[in-house]
Amino acid sequence: MAGSAKVWRHRAGELVLDRTRIMGVLNVTPDSFSDGGLFSEPEAAVRHGFEMADQGADLLDIGGESTRPGSDPVPAEEEWRRVGPVIEALARKVDTPLSIDTMKPEVAEKAVGAGAVIVNDVSGMRDPAMVRFVASARVGVVAMHMLGNPKTMQEHPHYEDAVREVRAYLADRIAALQAAGVPSEAIAIDPGVGFGKELEHNLALLRHLDQLAALGHPVVVGVSRKSFIAKLGAGEPGERLPGSLAAATLAVAKGAHVVRAHDVLETVRAMRVADALLRST
């Protein structure tokens, strides 16, 4: 795939992007849109982390703050209270690299201290303190595009050209991270499906994902159970797996390297077939 990244470096090594990598979602939250409350107790969250690692997750993405549309921010202390014990336990017991899904540099710093090797920031590392931290900690990063903030992002999001604008935003974030000293191979990008986007914007971004992959960085996509799938017919989050796999497959065909997923086993199986069709010669 032209312009495609080959590796994604993180604090403890690198992920070779010779096949689609699966980032398992671990929401240690009471209110996430599809699994809120299921893993808010540390023991349940750690068990689910083991389960996803056994199912073939290449990364575990641990978050303590829901960013669903309309959500309010969670104080850093509360976010860390939720994710801290889970990261500490998983870092001791699984080999699968851990990422921390946070917008707050203070949470990222504690998470990395406890063993996380990637920082996944849905605000695209807009906070200069976050940029400084990820540069100094030599972690892998995900810079995601979001229009505004979770509280208001779905109030009539508007773009002249969503693909061009998201690409320009991500190019700007890559430049800011590189200027701070983050190595190019550590910077992954993500179009931010559902983050300040109407159905047409989400579809355009997935359809033209090759234009983001052409920036030459690993591309992460999170389509799992997202509401754009409901708008195309499937209702409740639990009914969105077929749509999630269809969208992930198309995204991989268009250059995505990492798929963020709640249903790890099914996604691993689907991506094996997608990889065999797309990547073998």
Ligand code: HH2
């Ligand atoms: N989506 C969510 C959260 N973090 N990170 C990246 N890089 N890309 C995404 O698309 C993405 C993300 C939202 O999904 P979820 O974590 O299941 O929900 P909630 O924010 O309600 O916890």
